[in-house]
Amino acid sequence: MFNLVLFGPPGAGKGTQAEKLIEKYGFNHISTGEVIREQIRKGTELGRSVQSYIEKGQLAPDGLVIDIIADYVAKHKDAKGNIFDGFPRTTVQAKAFDEIMEKNGTPVSVMLSLEVPDEELVKRLLLRGKESGRADDSNEGVIRDRIDVYKAQTAVVADHYKPQGKHRAVNGLGTIDEIFGRLCQEIESLNK
Known part of the structure; x- marks a missing residue:
């Protein structure tokens, strides 16, 4: 089984690229952000417990997200x-994730990290906010806070996978199809 961690800051294009990868390779897809937003929409206990974190641009608590995964x-x-x-x-999530995957006999195959400059991320997210109505994408201050949180707490996860030889940086600039082509090249280089 091929297990791909699609990585990158908010606005890097993970969701867009995941849809294209699913279509091409037939992979399943889980977006923890989508799962959490769905729980918030439904007004579940899980949704209520993380809503205040999300509204401030903060990450959901590790234990909660690990249970979902x-x-x-x-x-x-x-x-x-x-x-x-x-x-x-x-x-913390990366270490727990490795344990979960090993226990299930399906280790992480690769982390593909979409690399995009901050100003491009802000531009993409503000546009997405206008098109989708997502509150967390409509406020530049919240967007910049999310990018800062990513840099401080999330970008370091790549360091967890680098020593394992599982981290690959992918240029996240260009057209959707150009970026998709780069991701496919990485996946296919591992499946030879």
Whole structure:
């Protein structure tokens, strides 16, 4: 089973690229952000417990996100592959994730990290906020806070996968198809 961690800051294009990768390779996809936003929309206990974090541009608590992933992995053992989008976001999550995956006999195959400059991220997110109405994408201050949180707490997760030889940086600038082509090259180089 191919397990891909699709990594990058908010606005890097993870969701867009994940859709294209699913179509091409038939992988399953889990976006922890989408799962959490769905729980908030439904007004569940989980949704209510993380809503205040999300509204401030902060990360959801590690334990909560790890439980979501453990449940997902247990239910998708027979998949051709999985794309983990927005997870792991902290070193604590990365270590727990490795344990979950090893326990299920399906280790992480690669982390593909979309690299995009901050100003481009802000521009993309403000545009997405206008198009989608997502509150967390409509306020430049919140966006910049999210980018800062990513740099301080999430970007370091790449350091967890580098010594394992599983981290690959991918240029996240260009057209959607150009970026997709770069991601496919990385995936196919591992599946030879």
